[in-house]
Amino acid sequence: MRGRVRAAAVGLAVAAVLVSATGTAGAQAPPVCHDHAAPPGPAAVEEGPVPVPPLPVQDPPVGGPALGTCDLALPVGAPPVPAGIDAAGWVVADLDSGAVLAARDPHGRQRPASTLKLLTTLVVLDRLPLDQVVTGETEDVQVDGSRAGIGPGGAYTVQQLLSGLLLNSGNDTAHALARTLGGVPQTLELMQQRATAMGALDTRPATPSGLDGPGMSSSAYDLALLLRAALRNPTFAELTQTRLVQFPGFGAHAGFMLSNDDPLLRSYDGALGGKTGFTDAARHTFVGAAQRDGRRIVVALVRGEQQPVRMVAQATALLDYGFAMPAGLAPVGTLVEQAPVTETAATASPGTPDGPAGVLPESSPVGWVVAGLILVAGLATGVVYIVRRARGTKDGPGPD
Template sequence: MNTRTSRSDRPFQLRSLAAAVVAAGLLGATTVTGLGVAGAAPVTTSTPFTTPNTDSCPNKTVPPPPIDTSEVPQPGETAPGPLPIPENPIGGDKLGSCGVVLPQGAPPVPADISATAWIVADLDTGKVLAAKDPHGRYRPASTIKTLLAAVALPALDPHQVVTGTQDDANADGTRVGIGPGGRYTNEQLFHALLMCSGNDAAHAIAAQLGGDAATVAKMNAMAKQLQAMDTRAATPSGLDGPGMSTSAFDLAAIFRHDMQNPTFADIIHTEQYDFPGFPADPKIPDDKDHPGFPIANDNRLLYDYPGDLGGKTGFTDDARQTFVTGAERNGHRLVVTLLKADVLPIRPPEQAARLLDYAFALPAGANIGSLPDANVKEDNTNVALASPPSQDNPTAANPSPPHNSSNLRTVGIIGGFVLVIGLGLFGWSRMGRSR
């Protein structure tokens, strides 16, 4: 098995036995995934665990200082300033608090939650049930791929075939295993993006949206439309970059918006999926065709937590563990988000499970605020889209923008209907004149 570990983006992973077989490559897979500290056994420590205190609002304007050089601007560029802070907290006054915020009379939150910021909200009503530093600004890591999905799913034809490039294969961080010359539908790329956090899939998707810069601009426009005012993408994949930011509140709002899309909901709830291989590289002596392989979902709770709806994991050295997932119990659907979490004293999925159990047990009507409307009220058209490569000539430039197949079908149906009516009226008028 060809595996590669990167410190840049290693999602938390614990697969079922079947998924572990997949990840181990025992079925002939050549998948490339990131496994690192998030998947390792917790180390013992003599330092007592304490939940990070955010009562003084240390991250009100910007995320914590980076520990590496990932946010150093490129030569000739400058880092963006902090995002403006809304005059009134989005979602309600209580959500302007920076510590733990609970409904009146609610019991204490579960112990052993290492996430510096978190939120639990109702996916259907948008009511926020409990939170800690909900608008504090942190790095999203690969959970920002949910924002990329919000932009790309409606914009790209899922059946369009694109050809993998060496730039896709060279993407930094976690990769699903796209190879040069491989042929992939957008549907397959979306599964790779959301199930196993493929940064190579993110690159292939962004290329169809005009490249990284245009894609990031569209992501940031979408964030504003969703009133995710603490969020600024710097990369399509979630790798850290200058100005990257989100909040527990925003991440929940983005996820709630995405869950309105049946395609997104289906993909994140998929446990295993067959991904295509790619042909031999003629430049490499004795290289052979690389067969397709199954990929498994990184979200541990999909296997371990009854009612889990799916979600998205994330990790970078600066962001630490990040996580968003939804769950349903007795017809009640919740979303939970974690930012800047650690694997001690319990792993982030276990922390999310405890917060979900806590919120499911709260009395009906308990809330501390509301997520924004999950619907986008404006067309996100301020950034031009580039067309995917032609199937006949994958490397040729195509100036036509990508289309939404459902929109085209709608236009075709309406056009056909108008045409039929027009022909009918024309025939009726001719019949009248002939008499």
């Protein structure tokens, strides 16, 4: 009897070990990238002494598995990347199809600086009438960084404030728009909802202007998503290509002309516009787009420097690279239209927010099928041994 029990136990134990091994082998471990959880240090003073927990790292990566790399993602047969591209992360994609043509560390999380104003703009365009009048307040003027030039008591339409936000990267206009949306906390919540819904899951806004704040992050991939979405709005498409616009004065201060500070618009034939950004912690960021021969391409760069190659020159080289990419090469990923549905969300049922009992999202379904078959085989081995012993047969030498 002890031999029968021992045999059955051995069968079960072997099956259990194989189940464990199969589950581990079936699961695909996410790539280990130093900046995929949170932007690298040193943190900005504004981020505070206690770090904010990072956003979850997406596995599989949004846009396709090849975009989970920490390094280059290039199609088979692609030409070499132009020299002098030193930004920590970048993406080149077809603006219309969403095909990602090439990338480097596309989901590496960095601080976006003022490129985050694209997300602020999307929320404003969704929720505020362009002709709504906003009165400037002292608190708008007191924000740090670049300003468009609004003042206390000045009257500005939402469209004029958007002009200051996009052309002159006005942090004062960002604050005024946030007030109009219900305040900074409400605006940040709306920005987060918008980013999450569109699949920009590396993005967490901490300020409406892009100034550094606790937990702030985005990525080259997300910035390409944001500009792609923004350019679908006719108002944004017109504003981002505007070179000069009349801006109202306030009190005794006369009105003046605002000029667009996008260097790509001034230097690249076919430029559709874009947005620059800089803080000490973020370094230089840029996202822009251009069209050529009926094709439109978006480029996004994060954590770059102006030396030895200026950011606009890096963006120009990557746009040229995208336009010259040979036809027929398979893209390395895609810019998504909305947040992907996770396995857990797809299988969850009411009352079980984490999905059905026994489902482990991090394991491969195929691995679990194989594991189940092995478990059945292990049980069968023990049962056969018991039956054969009961019939007086013996599988081999050994004590009873």
